[in-house]
Amino acid sequence: MTAIGATRRRRLSLAWIVGLGITAILIGANAHLVYVAFTSQPACVSHLKLPDGSTDHFRAAKSGC
Known part of the structure; x- marks a missing residue:
């Protein structure tokens, strides 16, 4: 085998490994996003409850759990 053939094969192997x-x-990151999406509770949001009804703070759309 020539040196050129070995270098070419090594580059090709490195490209495949990378x-x-x-x-x-990418597959691991997507799997993590799917896991978090199924285990989180987006409808369960804690929010500020003021008895006077003032609107100077942002509030959650739904009540907390």
Whole structure:
């Protein structure tokens, strides 16, 4: 095998390894987002409850749990 063939094969292998690594990171990040989406409770938001009804603060759309 020539030195040029070995260098070409090494570059191709490195490109595949980098590509697979990037793909694995993207799949892992998406899996994490799906996990968080299913385990979180977006309807359960704590908010400020003022008895006087003042509107100087932002409030949650729904009541807390």
